[in-house]
Amino acid sequence: MNYLAHAYLSFNDQSLTVGNMIADYVKGKHWQEYAPGIQQGIQLHRAIDSFTDTHPVTLAARDYFQPSCGRYSAVFIDIVYDHFLATDTTIFTDQTLATFSQQTYATIARHHGILPPVFQQVFHYMRQHDWLYNYRLMDGIYKSFSGIVHRAKYLEAQTDAPFGVLEKHYEQLAAHYRTFFPELVAYVKTYPH
Template sequence: MIADFVKGKQIYSYDERIQQGIRLHRALDEFTDGHPATRQAKAVFQPDCGPYGPVFMDVVYDHFLANDPEHFSLPSLASFSASTYNILAAHQEQLPPDFQRFFAYMRSENWLYNYHKRDAIFQSFSGIVRRAKYFSKPATVPFGVFETHYETLALCYRQFFPDALDYMKSRYEGDLP
């Protein structure tokens, strides 16, 4: 969860298990970016969103995962979300300061659970647009792409996710949750 908030050598200030998690997250990001289905999905966003397409794609994949019946039901998604928030809260003092602020909103608005809803995707896109330095279009633009190309993006997710799971299982030295 914190990998995007840990820069460069900051990784070495964390214990080995957290370092392993950060490295796994970064490896998954690299795998995701290079996957043919992700490249196809990014191409859907590119005309309207330019270089911000991959940022929106991360949220889109979260949406499809939250709705994937092979991995979550609404009760199991709720349980997973609550468990994740509790684990993060128990280690709050170890979280990077920027993530601590981010986490406060994430938990209070129950982002992990709400990713299954389309209106929550719009809210997430709105937050991205608000924080983006070089994206001047309203959130309705990327959300319109999401809505217009929903089935294409869902297909990209279905092509990508089994490969991502296999990739992570091959890299992780332990039990995946």
């Protein structure tokens, strides 16, 4: 899952939200340097990633991206899942997603001083370009895909390749999300924290 899902799956707990959002930027045992609630968010993020990455539905969804994106297919699926979450009318409307996004940015901003330096830079762009809300829009997904293609060291695909996969298999990928996401929510709700 990508940023929107990690924020959503913190269920409005501020410490969990911060930990969940910074987890990829906290290496080794440095997670132990944070307050207990943020530590729990970091651990929750890792549990969510593990559950997602090994789930049979996610593995099937990755197959669509595998030919053109290779090992980066997992990264593209994380963004695709965030798109379907952002457009999931059982969870968000246009207005509630906009509000949720701003509340999440405000929560992170209140903890700016403890954010890992690299995440501080990422957060600046995230908030400035409203990434969380823009997962709702195909243009936002295109920009996210472009960023990955631009930064990826071993990805030879052009931005149009993964975006083309999304467009071609949109309904199948949406069905994968609808099967997978409720199981992830149920898992997180039973996860100890």
